[in-house]
Amino acid sequence: MEETRKKIIDAATEVFSEYGFFRAPTHLVAMRAGVSKGLIFWYFKDKDELILEVARKALPAEVISSCLEKDIAGKDLLRCIAESYISKYTDPKMRNLLLHSLSASSHYEPLAELLRKTCGELLQRATIKVFGELNTKNIVKMRVLLGALMCYSINKPRELSEKEYIEEVLSLIYESSNK
Template identity: 30%
Template sequence: MTSGHRGLQPRKRPRQVRAELTRQRILDAAARVFAEYGYAAGTTNRIAERARVSIGSLYQYYPNKDAILVELLTRHFDAGMAAAPLDRDDLQAESVEGIMRFYVRSAIENHREDPQLLRVMMEQGPRAPELLERIAHHESRRIAQARRLLRNHPDVRVADVDVAARLVVSTVEMVVHRMMAGPGQVDVARFEDELVTMLTRYLTGDPVAAPGD
């Protein structure tokens, strides 16, 4: 009897694989629909049609398009973390400029695929509590990585590493998004060089004395 149950277990795997493929198809379709129509007009009906699934099937995976947006943003954040983990041991041996270039270039690459979709995700979607929680969690992880890296680097000369970590992460995330998702063409190489130079000089320059010191 036991061997019979074991023989049935692998049959669940194809269903799980199909379910995952369907979920990914819905997400990919939603990304295209949001980029094409915007968030307000990017209805679940349009997403289901583009994904070639019934509206009922879509609702089995996501209760509404807000949940789809949260999943798309989570995928975007996870891709960014995976592409530029600042807690890598080998980064400590890099120059501050090398570290900043690695971080900035990875952030740019993570924003280049579809600027229109990024505008929709960041600017048009509702600020649901779950979405804000995901954004805060991503930012906290990134700041913690940057804090450890800056604290242990011999060339970092900022007066307050905690503040510096927050400034670096906020600057990269916000400025890269604004430049890559904003209107008009961007000279990406020049933009990368200027942002890396700005951050490097801030981190390695002599701290400015506070008033009264």
Template identity: 30%
Template structure:
């Protein structure tokens, strides 16, 4: 509605040069998540951003560069955030529990499943972006989880293992289960694991795999688990 202006119709568009890049990046994130890199159509990104195809090229030089910018401005920070927010005190087991819960929560968000798919499936086609992603995201993320494992081993809570290998076990479980519980899971709906149980099952599996063996000389009573 135009209060000051008495024009007969709403303008077909408004000048919003400051907001355009963000609108386009948001639209691109959702379309890339949904369809992957190659299958994402600029027409659809434009439509979701509420602009026309040509407008995208006023702000980004190409589809590939638009993709890079989405990674830098949207995805990178989101993943970095998923790795933060872990209490640094408490037992290694508690830390690991809260790490798993936080990861599961972050990866359950809207675009995560599609983006994981994209990274696993298509990112290798863009080697420099894959390298960027590896260094900036994966290495950092692995170090955080690795530190939890190492601390647990040092304190005797966890049995001695190769921390790097253990990190990969845990990530494999999380990532695969995100794919399997997401909207494009291969299983018919009625056969999918209930998302509520999955976190508990992963946590249980991981902790049993890592906990130090009981010391035989000191029998004790009571089970840590029901």
């Protein structure tokens, strides 16, 4: 049973990446998963539930969470988030789903709530682990990190390697707080 659910999620990931969440036909998800459309709704009560499952995987929350679970802090935690983020969004499907999620969040409240959790409580936990205290300046630094990583993922600069880019961003964000 779990294998069928995974096949549906994988197919939905592919289809939503191509068509967006709301233009993607459910019958195409079923076809690519090799299941009936009715079976999709056995596992997911409606298309919204399937959208949220895929969007949850597409957002950077799992990147931040997995780095927070490691026994690291400070610049090492920033590096973990940066490297994991870039690795995740090197996959064109994940990158497309991130963009679809960001776009849809302005008019689809359940996605907006997922983003608020990522940019709210999860980012606050990371901020404390990186900088030792939660204040406006440190929260902004963490948001700057996510913005810089998203820009890199969408349009990689030709003049910098991934490693150089990460080191420059970390230097700007982390070392500026130690001056």
